[in-house]
Amino acid sequence: MNFSLKPGAEGLRARLFHIIFESDTPGAKAFDIGLIIAILLSVAVILLDSVEAYAERYGMLFYVLEWIFTILFSIELVLRLYCLERPTLYLKSFYGIVDLIAILPTWLVLLIPGAQGLVIVRILRVLRIFRILRLMEFVGEARLLIDAFKRSLRQIFLFFFAIFMVVTLFAALMYVIETPESGFTSIPMSIYWAIVSMTTVGYGDIVPATSLGKSITVVLMLLGYSIIAVPTGVFSAQVLRSIREDRYSEEACPGCGHERHEKRAYYCLRCGTWLDEDSEDPRKKEEDKQDDNGEDADKNAPQEGDT
DSSP states (O other), X not given: OOOOBOTTOOTHHHHHHHHHHOOSSHHHHHHHHXXXXXXXXXXXXXXXXXXXXXXXXXXXXXXXXXXXXXXXXXXXXXXXXXXXXXXXXHHTSXXXXXXXXXXXXXXXXXXXXXXXXXXXXXXXXXXXXXXXXXXXXXXXXXXXXXXXXXXXXXXXXXXXXHHHHHHHHHHHHXXXXXOGGGTOOSHHHHHHHHHHHHXXXXXXXXXXXXXXXXXXXXHHHHHHHHHTXXXXXXXXXXXXXXXXXXXXXXXXXXXXXXXXXXXXXXXXXXXXOBOXXXXXXXXXXXXXXHHHHHHHHHXXXXXXXXX
16 A cells, blocks of 8 residues: 655655655664564563463563563654645555554553453563564565465365365265264364364364274375365466466557566567667667667768868
């Protein structure tokens, strides 16, 4: 999602926008690197704070660091909203929600007395780990993966729906064949067994006892081996498609009509025509320059009869 600068913004607001939302200037690159380091350090603090031995020994240090990161990310969020034309649009975006989750738990603990022990706040504190998703903003290839996932979502959904029907049928069959003593006490429990067997995990907590049940288990496991690769293939095909679209342009050559040129290409691969119609072909400019030089040379050359 593209965000725009507030209309008429100049001075500090314009500079902040170029630093925060762009990455083609030294200041913007330094800001991105600093933000990446802060995100990684804050995630490291969250991970270490969940270890009881470290929490008892360095609890106060983790507490101070967490407040430092919270204030830092809060200032960053305020600056982002300050220089945008539509701040609410950013807050509703994916990264805006991640920003709020990153800072909200710590502020709730401060503003609400006794909130430290609330279950909802403890859940939100764990959700601070979602800060690591901010790193996707700095990885250009992540956009290709997200685009491929969106395109393959329908096929994958239909695939898993078909798998759910197969699992339910096998589970109902095993519930009828096996006895409760084998662990098949209900159809939902049998569905759990079918999923575990199909994915070839095999915890061993529910095991068929009859010969027919074991035969069905073998069929289900072989079926699992054959279908696990299906969503991988669907997703991989969409990734390749996204890569091709990101690399190639669909605009036709003005000379021969050929399509699918590399976006960085200047000339048509088939006929050699200049592709950018908004600018002049540098070869033509060079030819015109040479023609002009030739005409000037002809004019300056001594004519016959001159003494």
